[in-house]
Amino acid sequence: MMLRHNRCDGAGARVIELENVAYSYGGGELLSDISVKLAPGSFHFLTGPSGAGKTTLLKLCYGALLPSAGYVRLFQTDVRSLERDDVAQLRRKIGVVHQDVQFLDHLSVTDNVALPLTVSGRHAEAAGPDLAELMNWVGLSNRAEALPAELSGGERQRAALARAVIMSPDIVLADEPTGNIDWEMSQRLLTLLVELNRMGKTVLIATHDLSLIRAAKAQVQARVLRISNRRVQLAGADL
């Protein structure tokens, strides 16, 4: 399978590091003095009430937004020092799954899943067997030629996860990945994310679904970060 196992580079290495980060929008400060370090192979949840800034923090973590203050380092590189195309190259090492998954509606599910390969100049045909295995892993083998509009909510989330991991990224970020799907499907998705973490991928999931966090903690050693009053703190053992 194309998902290769990652090797941890030691305790000191950080794949994502936010240092005293602030983010302002529309004149107000949404996030303030955030310092977070994600080690390779770690599993984190990011929780907090709606509007607390979970999605914003996630976007800062893959360079879609730049901080108003402080430093965001991806793979030890300050994102502010990078050109736009360099950020795009770096983003290929980070798989992202959004709650409102966006696909290219005119392409089939397989073509959408293979999109990261396409934009990086590697053609889907070359990854044929691996791509088929990936589609099988997320349970979409029988929907490969369907258009995105023909998929259910759960199928769309699994297709998004397949697209996020097709480049075998070091980090997988998921923003409310179970927001639009039922419990059974969300458990299936969580299982896939836990499997990815066991392969050595760093996983960060933004969610307000506490039952999902509890279910995950039963399977994997996960830390929970809570956003409250514009700041991030480590959640207690009650979760």
Next chain:
Amino acid sequence: MTFNFKSLRRLISGDPYAGRVVPPSGFTAQLTLFASGAMAFLAVFALALSLASGRLAERWGNELAGTATIRIVAPQDQRAQQTAAALRVLETTPGVARARALTNAEQQALLAPWFGSDLPLDSLPVPRLIEITSTGAGFDATGLRLRLAAEVPGAILDDHGRWRAPLVAAAQRLRLLGWVAAALIVAAVAAMVTLAANAALAANAQVVAVLRLVGATDSYIALAFVRRFTWRALVGSSVGVIVGLVAVWVLPSGGEAPGFLTGLGFQGVGWFVPLALPLVCAAVALAATAFAASRALRSLS
């Protein structure tokens, strides 16, 4: 966004996978094709006008520059004597290759369109005409006038300058006008493609967002649009040029009769000049789309 030689090579070599990331857009595609074709068609006529004007200016210049005329306006009994004197002066004038007095029959033929062919020239005070053909270097018109004034009082030299200069200037202006019209048409293609590319990028904002999410660089995204618009401009303008050339070719030639409108068209290698238009249109579309994409992608960030 950087658009460099590597991008250009990718554009020419093509990438069937990359081309598919932008959704097909039927109606706007047809409009771009049509507008490029129509512009190229008009540009063919502008070039035809310009090249025809250039030929006309050259012909008028050449035909009139090498000749001059002397009119002998003298009483009937002195006309032959003054004509002979003028011819003698011309024989010793540097720069005059040939000089001869027009015969009665030739003068009659010149006046026939106005007075008919049975005009009694001998009984009318019609000046005798001497036709001068100059050498390549030409003669000194001022010096010749002074000599004629001294030796042949009835001789008036007309070096055609007052006819030639405005005609040649008008033809040259017309040639310039043709080139300006062609340049404006190409500029209109650039404006049209820029607008179309802007509209396409704005309409595909979600596509751009998805492509960025999966790690596409701005140059990759821009190239997908640039390729599409360049191809449309190339195909549209090629069709326009072919139709334009056929239209010019079937224009009535007017035979041997001199005339400007009947001479509108291409001659010799001139037929190959419009063939450069599709390449020019494609290059303009490439630059316009790259510019529009660069601006649009910055604003979409």
